[in-house]
Amino acid sequence: MKSIRGNRIRKRNDGATLVEMIVTFALLSIFLVAAAAIIGAVTNLYFRIKSETYSKQVSDIILEKVSSEVDGAEYTPRSTIGNPTICDASGNEETSGIGLRMDLYDKTDTHVQVYAENNELIVHYYSLTKDGVEYNATDWKLQESVYNGFMIDSLTFVRGDKLADFTDKSDYGLTSSGSYGSNVIVVFLKLHSERYGDYYTYRFVKMYNVPDTSSSGGGA
Numbered sequence: 001m002k003s004i005r006g007n008r009i010r011k012r013n014d015g016a017t018l019v020e021m022i023v024t025f026a027l028l029s030i031f032l033v034a035a036a037a038i039i040g041a042v043t044n045l046y047f048r049i050k051s052e053t054y055s056k057q058v059s060d061i062i063l064e065k066v067s068s069e070v071d072g073a074e075y076t077p078r079s080t081i082g083n084p085t086i087c088d089a090s091g092n093e094e095t096s097g098i099g100l101r102m103d104l105y106d107k108t109d110t111h112v113q114v115y116a117e118n119n120e121l122i123v124h125y126y127s128l129t130k131d132g133v134e135y136n137a138t139d140w141k142l143q144e145s146v147y148n149g150f151m152i153d154s155l156t157f158v159r160g161d162k163l164a165d166f167t168d169k170s171d172y173g174l175t176s177s178g179s180y181g182s183n184v185i186v187v188f189l190k191l192h193s194e195r196y197g198d199y200y201t202y203r204f205v206k207m208y209n210v211p212d213t214s215s216s217g218g219g220a
Contacts, residue, residue, distance in 0.1 A: 054148045055191055055199035061146060062121050063187060063203045066155075069114050069123060070185050072107030075210045084210055086157045086185075087113070097162030100155065102185065107209075119151035120144075150199070153192040160184030160204075161214035172200040180204070181212030 073084040086094045087101040091113060101115040111126040123140040158166045160180025169177075172188050180186075184206050191199040 052199075055150060055193070055196065056201075058146065058148055058150045059189055059191060059199065059201045061142065062152070062155075062189060063201070065121065065123065065142070066102075066114055066187050067203060067205045069106050069112055070102060070104065070187070070205045071207060073104040073207045073210055074107070074109070075207075084207055086159060089115075096165065097159035097182075098166055099157055102157045116152040116155035119153070120147070121152060121155070149195060150191045150193045153190040153198065154188070155190075156188040158186045158188065160186060169202075172202045174202055182214040183207045183210040183212045 070084075075083050084102070084104040086097055086099040087103050088094050089100045091101055091103065093103075101113055103113050104111075106112050109130075110128055113122075113124045113126075115122055115124075121142055125135075125138050125140065127137040128135040156166075156168075158169075159182055160178075161182045161184075163169065163180060163186055164177035166186075166188075169175075169186075169188070172190075174186075184204060186202055186204055188202045189200075191201075193199075
């Protein structure tokens with residue numbers, strides 16, 4: 001009787017069969033594949049949200065600075081090229097109303113040009129003499145850390161009454177040209193990041209001190 005009981009005990013401890021091991025590994029594989037898919041989806045969602053958050057923060061800072069200069073622009077013949085004017089990359093007036101620079105006198109009565117150079121925002125303040133004090137020309141820039149790894153791929157200024165002529169507006173998500181006056185500037189900004197890709201945005205800015213000289217007389 002004693003030896004029979006010993007045989008039964010040994011049979012119980014023989015371990016898993018080959019079929020049981022195959023089933024176990026198959027279930028484990030299914031679990032790992034499912035877990036990898038879930039982790040991958042969550043990771044992609046995280047980076048997409050992070051990308052949108054960072055790009056929105058950076059674009060808001062850039063557009064806010066640009067808007068603060070443009071909306072207070074004055075209507076005055078003192079600028080070397082005339083009143084608030086859209087220019088090309090060299091600073092020459094763009095008669096098309098579409099260009100890469102904005103030349104104006106801002107709300108502080110300072111001659112300014114706003115543009116992007118070397119993938120960053122530049123606000124160039126010309127030399128100024130005020131109340132007997134001379135101020136040297138200077139370039140205002142954002143700190144590199146503000147860009148969060150993004151760079152300005154393009155910064156374009158479009159006069160409101162010329163918006164229909166700007167063929168790239170659909171790339172920025174703007175499908176309608178609307179009816180806007182010459183005193184409205186649409187600022188188109190494209191950011192690029194090696195990690196997060198491209199981000200397109202735009203903003204309408206009205207120059208409240210500048211009359212609308214377009215034939216439509218529209219406004220924003």
